[in-house]
Every structure is written in structure tokens, then in C-alpha cells.
Amino acid sequence: MPVVGDHAEIERRPKLGGGGPGKIPRRRGYGGGDDGDHDQPSEFYGRKQRLRTYHVGVALCIVCVTIVFIVLTVAYVFRQGMGRYDQTHARWIHDWKPLALPYLQLLINSLVLVLSSITLETARRSMAQKTEFAAMGIVPPRLKTDFPWLGMTVLLGFAFLAGQLVVWNNLRSQGVFLHSNPSSSFFYMFTGLHAVHLAGGLIVLLYAACGSWMRRSRFESQRIAVEVTGWYWHFMGLLWFGIFALLHFAKG
Amino acid sequence: MPASSPISTAPVTRPFLRRYLFSTDHKMIGRQYFFLSLAAVLVGALLSLLMRIHLAWPHAKVPFVGEIKPENYLAFLTMHGTLMVFFVLSTVPQNGFGTFFLPLQLGASDMAFPRLNMAGFWTTLISFLILLLAFFVPGGASLAGWTQYAPLSALANAGPGQGVGTDLWLVSIGLFCLSSVLSAVNFITTTLKQRAPGMGFMRMPLTCWAWFVTAILSLLAFSVLTAAVIMLLMDRNAGTSFFVPGGLMVSGKAVVDHTGGSPLLWQHLFWFFGHPEVYIAVLPGMGVTSHLLSVFARKPVFGYKAMVGATIAIGALGFMVWGHHMFASGMDPYAGFAFSTLTTAIAVPSAIKTFNWVATLYGGRIRFTTPLLFSAGFVSLFITGGLTGPLLAQPALDVYLHDTYFVVAHFHLIMAMAGLFAVFAATYFWFPKMFGRMMNERLGRLHFWITLFGSYAIFMPMHLLGIAGHPRRYSDLTGVQYVTAMAPLQRFITLAAIVTIAGQAIFLVNLFWSMFRGTVAGANPWECTTLEWTLPSPAPAQGFSDHKPTVAHGPYEYSIPGAEQDFLMQDG
Numbered sequence: 027m028p029v030v031g032d033h034a035e036i037e038r039r040p041k042l043g044g045g046g047p048g049k050i051p052r053r054r055g056y057g058g059g060d061d062g063d064h065d066q067p068s069e070f071y072g073r074k075q076r077l078r079t080y081h082v083g084v085a086l087c088i089v090c091v092t093i094v095f096i097v098l099t100v101a102y103v104f105r106q107g108m109g110r111y112d113q114t115h116a117r118w119i120h121d122w123k124p125l126a127l128p129y130l131q132l133l134i135n136s137l138v139l140v141l142s143s144i145t146l147e148t149a150r151r152s153m154a155q156k157t158e159f160a161a162m163g164i165v166p167p168r169l170k171t172d173f174p175w176l177g178m179t180v181l182l183g184f185a186f187l188a189g190q191l192v193v194w195n196n197l198r199s200q201g202v203f204l205h206s207n208p209s210s211s212f213f214y215m216f217t218g219l220h221a222v223h224l225a226g227g228l229i230v231l232l233y234a235a236c237g238s239w240m241r242r243s244r245f246e247s248q249r250i251a252v253e254v255t256g257w258y259w260h261f262m263g264l265l266w267f268g269i270f271a272l273l274h275f276a277k278g
Numbered sequence: 279m280p281a282s283s284p285i286s287t288a289p290v291t292r293p294f295l296r297r298y299l300f301s302t303d304h305k306m307i308g309r310q311y312f313f314l315s316l317a318a319v320l321v322g323a324l325l326s327l328l329m330r331i332h333l334a335w336p337h338a339k340v341p342f343v344g345e346i347k348p349e350n351y352l353a354f355l356t357m358h359g360t361l362m363v364f365f366v367l368s369t370v371p372q373n374g375f376g377t378f379f380l381p382l383q384l385g386a387s388d389m390a391f392p393r394l395n396m397a398g399f400w401t402t403l404i405s406f407l408i409l410l411l412a413f414f415v416p417g418g419a420s421l422a423g424w425t426q427y428a429p430l431s432a433l434a435n436a437g438p439g440q441g442v443g444t445d446l447w448l449v450s451i452g453l454f455c456l457s458s459v460l461s462a463v464n465f466i467t468t469t470l471k472q473r474a475p476g477m478g479f480m481r482m483p484l485t486c487w488a489w490f491v492t493a494i495l496s497l498l499a500f501s502v503l504t505a506a507v508i509m510l511l512m513d514r515n516a517g518t519s520f521f522v523p524g525g526l527m528v529s530g531k532a533v534v535d536h537t538g539g540s541p542l543l544w545q546h547l548f549w550f551f552g553h554p555e556v557y558i559a560v561l562p563g564m565g566v567t568s569h570l571l572s573v574f575a576r577k578p579v580f581g582y583k584a585m586v587g588a589t590i591a592i593g594a595l596g597f598m599v600w601g602h603h604m605f606a607s608g609m610d611p612y613a614g615f616a617f618s619t620l621t622t623a624i625a626v627p628s629a630i631k632t633f634n635w636v637a638t639l640y641g642g643r644i645r646f647t648t649p650l651l652f653s654a655g656f657v658s659l660f661i662t663g664g665l666t667g668p669l670l671a672q673p674a675l676d677v678y679l680h681d682t683y684f685v686v687a688h689f690h691l692i693m694a695m696a697g698l699f700a701v702f703a704a705t706y707f708w709f710p711k712m713f714g715r716m717m718n719e720r721l722g723r724l725h726f727w728i729t730l731f732g733s734y735a736i737f738m739p740m741h742l743l744g745i746a747g748h749p750r751r752y753s754d755l756t757g758v759q760y761v762t763a764m765a766p767l768q769r770f771i772t773l774a775a776i777v778t779i780a781g782q783a784i785f786l787v788n789l790f791w792s793m794f795r796g797t798v799a800g801a802n803p804w805e806c807t808t809l810e811w812t813l814p815s816p817a818p819a820q821g822f823s824d825h826k827p828t829v830a831h832g833p834y835e836y837s838i839p840g841a842e843q844d845f846l847m848q849d850g
Contacts, residue, residue: 086463
């Protein structure tokens with residue numbers, strides 16, 4: 027009888043499950059599932075969970091938008107250094123003409139965007155406060171909460187877009203069009219795409235702002251819209267300053 | 279499955295439109311993607327058939343089309359590539375099966391954002407219709423290939439299909455990018471936030487890992503293509519010159535309204551998307567293959583952690599190798615060397631995967647079902663197609679083989695055929711869960727053997743054509759002497775293609791016959807461990823929303839010593 031063999035048999039029992047630890051300790055937040063071992067009321071817990079899910083979603087969208095602008099930036103730097111081949115003289119020429127930016131208007135627009143970020147953050151905080159008060163069964167004090175911060179943000183958002191239109195008109199009146207020079211092409215592409223993305227956020231905010239007057243019952247989804255668009259909106263502000271810095275410091 | 283699980287089988291009643299058309303149920307959306315891809319693959323296969331007939335008999339009159347003119351040939355080429363790459367290989371493995379089975383395998387009640395999911399499908403459908411519309415506009419479809427190289431794609435007067443046809447192509451692909459990004463956001467969020475309690479990352483089935491990594495690739499790669507497509511649309515319609523070089527002559531006339539840009543920039547941007555795209559097409563297939571080989575060998579998958587690591591490594595390396603598509607475009611030799619080395623490095627995780635697949639089968643009690651056959655076929659085609667990869671990664675060799683049939687053979691075997699085999703495997707495997715009935719095994723096996731031999735008969739000879747220097751993309755090379763000598767081989771390939779494509783009728787008949795007349799399937803006909811098989815077949819609309827499973831085991835617990843059943847359900 028091979029006694030040793032028996033031992034070996036026990037030692038070499040195949041591990042089950044093809045990898046991974048056999049037993050995973052249970053802990054809160056495993057994949058967002060409701061583990062049933064928390065103390066808070068489940069409605070509150072579910073709401074938090076939902077908000078976190080939306081935050082992951084919007085963070086991923088921010089990644090996408092960042093990539094679009096990275097591509098443009100790479101192309102911008104690449105094109106600036108490239109020049110073009112002039113066939114009549116058979117040589118490479120530097121054809122990048124630096125753009126005279128309308129700084130005053132651009133700075134005003136930047137200020138508007140910063141203000142809108144602040145009002146949106148205030149709106150978000152007052153809404154979060156309202157929710158917490160509601161969860162505790164307290165009628166919220168009517169101090170900050172009633173000022174239409176959200177409406178303010180929407181107005182400032184539109185003001186920024188209008189300001190960008192002024193910038194474009196300003197450049198066009200100087201004869202700088204989309205196709206005039208590579209530098210102007212990139213300028214319009216950067217500002218245009220930024221405006222389009224900002225308008226997307228504006229639509230969600232508009233929904234939240236109008237919804238809060240029309241249907242009181244859908245406060246929760248408005249709150250999520252504001253929370254989530256908050257991240258996006260602040261990102262749009264940062265992106266704007268990134269673009270502004272690029273256009274200023276890397277004029278060519 | 280514990281008998282106490284309260285699964286209600288009463289159907290959730292929703293109005294017809296909400297249930298079948300504008301459904302937010304991931305299972306219905308998965309089926310919608312499946313049928314969308316089926317339509318796309320039929321059109322794409324028909325186009326390849328037309329091209330093959332033209333290559334074998336250049337002056338043949340084809341019914342409904344007439345004699346195929348060069349511009350028709352190039353339009354077919356473009357549309358075949360676009361349909362197959364975008365609407366078949368990027369759509370059905372990820373958005374079709376992934377949308378259906380990711381939440382089920384994770385034990386989630388639905389995707390994280392159901393309405394976004396629906397929006398993604400409708401955007402894809404609209405972009406599909408816009409793409410097909412290009413056949414019916416003046417000038418026909420675009421001629422620039424699925425890569426749409428500038429300046430051919432940037433100038434409306436560069437060819438018959440370069441006007442409206444190319445604009446439609448760009449709009450369609452722009453929308454497709456949008457929908458892919460939307461569904462990638464959904465896939466990643468679902469995987470991160472919606473897993474059932476106990477479903478740790480290392481307990482996810484390898485299919486879920488593949489969908490997760492693919493979604494990350496989609497998110498990053500399609501964003502780049504979106505930006506590039508917008509810039510190309512601006513070049514065409516707003517007078518910018520991002521991709522149009524200065525001093526260009528088209529049909530003897532100088533292009534004066536463009537100031538000078540770089541066609542190379544387009545190639546870089548396109549392939550920065552295009553190479554990850556290859557992995558977007560094939561990674562879900564790898565996941566399905568790993569999963570199925572384990573199920574039908576009745577063994578735990580060999581090297582689960584190594585498989586996960588290899589999936590991530592392939593995804594990461596996939597972003598660093600785009601330059602190997604551009605060796606012939608001109609490149610700094612040092613850059614070429616870097617791209618070449620990194621490309622060859624992908625052979626390492628690929629070899630790990632291949633080794634683990636074979637090791638999973640080794641010593642298993644293999645059940646030779648149709649899904650197993652197709653998974654094994656995937657491994658076979660992946661090796662055959664993969665072996666030519668390191669060859670093409672050598673700049674010196676690639677400059678010779680570039681734009682020959684050798685490349686056509688390489689990418690069709692590894693991406694198209696392997697990807698398609700994984701789709702077939704997944705269809706035969708998950709059909710009971712999707713439609714409640716089994717597919718016919720005998721027809722399935724017949725379909726497998728025809729397709730396997732057919733694929734090799736079509737694409738193996740193309741290696742020879744390529745080595746002999748037969749260039750691709752030309753519609754007619756009748757006058758060229760050294761190419762004329764290869765005409766018999768071209769004719770053989772065409773015959774093989776006709777037989778193989780005709781053989782797919784067996785699949786179609788099997789699919790639709792089984793949908794209505796097949797044997798009714800039980801909840802777990804293949805004796806699998808993963809969560810989707812705890813639900814009745816077909817998966818009811820409410821899914822896991824009325825009871826959340828708790829996961830206690832890994833995904834591949836087969837052949838447990840001393841147990842009465844040879845498998846252990848994940849929630850059991």
C-alpha cells in the first residue's frame with residue numbers, strides 16, 4: 027500500500043474555480059450590490075448607490091471628451107511645426123500665422139464660466155441640503171434654497187455661448203475665417219467643439235431647472251442631474267482654461 | 279440552483295412598442311443588435327461574393343448589377359470592410375451578446391443606464407441605414423476603403439463616390455462612434471457598479487472580463503476616431519486643410535482652395551483608433567472561447583489569472599502599435615523599430631492565451647457540441663492568422679508584403695474568420711437562453727465543417743498570392759503578366775468563397791427553424807455554472823430584478839472530486 031501516495035493525493039487536490047480566492051470576504055459596496063448588512067435605511071442607501079453609478083458614468087464621458095481634445099491638441103502642435111511644401115519654389119515654407127486673439131472678450135467669457143461654476147456648486151449644495159432635510163423629515167429653512175441658483179447657472183451658460191459668438195464675429199470682421207489659416211482653423215475647431223460640449227451640459231441643466239418648476243415630484247432625478255452635470259460643468263471650465271492656455275502660450 | 283429561489287415566470291406585460299422596439303430591457307436590445315448584425319453580415323457577404331466573382335471573371339455580367347466597373351468594385355470593397363468591421367465584428371460580440379449577457383452573468387438586474395443602452399442601439403441603427411443609403415446617391419458609395427485615407431477621402435472631386443457617398447460614410451461612422459462610446463460607458467459602469475454581492479472581479483466569467491476590457495478600448499479608441507472624423511468632415515465641407523496637402527493635383531487640375539495639411543496625420547489618427555479596433559473585434563471572441571472551452575471540457579479554465587492578465591496586456595499593448603500599419607507610408611527607422619518590437623510583444627499574451635486554451639482542453643472529458651467545435655475552430659484560426667502577424671511586424675518584410683493579398687489573408691483569418699467563429703460559437707451556445715429553444719446539432723456540425731474548410735480554402739491560397747506579389751484593392755489586373763499567371767488560384771478562391779457563403783444558408787435555416795421549431799430548452803441545458811443559467815430559458819424580461827443572486831463560487835467549478843454533480847453553480 028503506497029501510504030505516501032495518499033498524502034500526495036490530498037496535497038494535489040485541484041483548486042476549484044479556475045483561479046481566484048476560494049472565499050472572498052463580504053464587504054460593503056461589493057459591486058454596488060445591496061449586501062443587506064448596512065444600518066442605514068435602504069432607500070437612502072439605494073439613492074447614494076444610484077448617484078455613485080451616475081458619477082462613474084459621467085467620469086467616463088469626461089475621459090472621452092478629454093481624448094477628443096487631446097487629439098486636437100496633438101494635431102495643433104504637429105501642424106504648427108510642419109509648414110507646407112511650396113511647389114512653385116520647391117521648398118518647405120512656414121505658413122502658420124499666429125492669431126491675434128480678442129483677449130478682452132475672451133477674459134470676460136472666462137469670468138462668466140467661472141461664475142457659472144460657482145452658482146452651479148451653490149445650487150448643488152442647496153439641493154443636497156434639501157434632500158438631507160427631507161430624509162430627516164424636516165421642512166427646509168427658506169434661506170438659500172429659494173434663490174434660483176440653477177436658473178442663474180443656465181443664464182450664465184447661455185451668456186458664455188453668446189460671448190463666444192461675439193468672439194467669432196469679432197474675428198470674422200477682421201477677415202479671420204475658418205479656412206484662412208491653419209491657426210484660425212484650429213481656433214474655431216477648439217472653441218466650436220468646446221461650445222458644442224458645453225451646450226450638451228446646458229441642455230441637462232435646462233431640464234433640471236425647468237423640471238424644478240414644472241414637476242415637484244421628480245426632485246430626485248433633478249438632483250442627480252445637477253450632481254452629475256456639476257462634474258461635467260466644472261470639467262468644461264477647466265477644459266476652457268486648458269484651451270485658452272494652449273492658444274495663448276503656443277501661438278506659434 | 280437552489281429550489282427555494284423565488285423566480286417568477288409570469289411575463290412582464292408592456293405595450294408592443296415598449297417591448298419590442300423602444301425597449302430599455304437589455305435582453306431585447308441585445309437581440310436587436312444581433313439581428314442588426316445579421317442584416318449587416320448578409321449585405322457584407324453578398325458584397326464580398328460580388329468582388330470574388332469579379333476577380334475570377336472580370337467581364338462577367340452579374341444579375342441586378344451588370345458588369346462590375348472599377349468604381350463599383352471599390353465601392354463594394356469599402357462597404358464590405360465598413361459593414362464587417364463596424365456593424366458586424368464591433369457590434370455583435372460586444373453590443374449583441376455583451377448587452378444580453380453581461381448583466382445576467384454579473385447578476386445585475388439591467389445595464390447601469392438602460393435608456394442610454396436603447397439610445398445606443400437606435401444610433402447604431404440610424405448609422406447603419408445612413409451607410410447603406412450611400413449606394414443610392416449619385417456617384418454611389420465611397421471608394422476610399424474602410425480606412426478612408428486622405429486626401430482621396432477629403433476631396434469631393436477625387437472620384438465618383440467621393441462626393442455625397444463619402445459624406446454619408448463619415449456621418450454614419452461619426453454616429454457609430456457616438457453609439458459605441460455610449461455603450462462603452464454603460465458596459466464599464468455596469469461592470470464596476472452593478473455586480474451581485476459576492477461577485478468579485480476574480481469571480482467574473484472570462485467573457486465579462488473580455489467585455490470589460492473591450493469597453494475600455496472602445497471608449498478610448500472611438501473617441502479618437504470621432505475627433506478625426508469631425509476634422510475630415512470640416513476639411514470636406516468647411517474649407518479647412520487638416521489632411522489635404524498643399525499643391526495637390528487631382529485629375530490634372532490643381533487643388534487651390536486648400537492651404538496644406540498632412541495626410542499622414544489622418545493615418546496616425548485613424549490607426550490609433552484602427553489597431554485597438556482589431557482587439558475590440560476579437561477580445562470578446564477570446565472571452566467566449568475561454569468560457570466555452572472550459573464548459574465543454576468540463577474543466578476549470580487553465581490559468582484564470584493569466585487569462586485575465588493576458589486580456590489586459592493585449593488591450594494595453596494594442597494602443598502602442600498603430601505605426602505598424604504605416605511602415606510603407608514612410609517613418610523614422612527608430613520609430614519603425616519601436617513599433618515593430620511592441621507589435622511582436624503582443625505575441626506573448628496571445629501565446630499565453632493559446633497555451634491556456636489548449637491546456638484547458640487537455641485531459642478534459644470533452645463534449646463535442648457545436649459550440650465547442652466553433653471555439654476550437656477559433657483557436658485554430660487564431661493561431662494560423664496570428665503566425666503571420668510577427669512576419670508583417672517586420673518593417674523590411676512589410677514594405678514588400680504591404681498592400682498584397684498576404685495582408686488580406688492575415689487579417690481575414692485572425693480578425694474576420696476567428697471573430698466570426700466566436701460569434702457562431704456564442705450563437706449556438708446562448709441560443710437557448712436568448713430564444714428558449716436549442717439549435718439543431720447535426721446541422722450545426724455540418725455548418726462548422728463547411729465553414730472551417732471553406733475559410734482555410736479561401737484564405738490560405740491568398741498567402742501565396744501575396745508572396746508572389748499580387749497587389750490588393752485593384753479591380754482588374756488582366757494586362758499585367760505576372761498577375762495573369764495567378765488567375766487560376768483566384769478562380770479557386772472564388773469557388774471556395776461561393777461554397778462557403780452558400781454553406782451559411784445552413785446556419786440561417788438552423789437559426790430561424792430552431793427559433794420556432796427547435797427542442798424546448800431547459801434552464802441549464804449545457805450544465806454551466808454561471809448566473810445566466812439560473813434563470814429560465816428564454817431569460818424572462820424581469821431578469822434578476824426581483825431577486826438578487828448571491829455569488830459564492832468562481833465561474834469555472836467543473837469536475838469537482840467527490841461531488842454528485844460535476845459542476846457547482848456560482849450562486850449555489
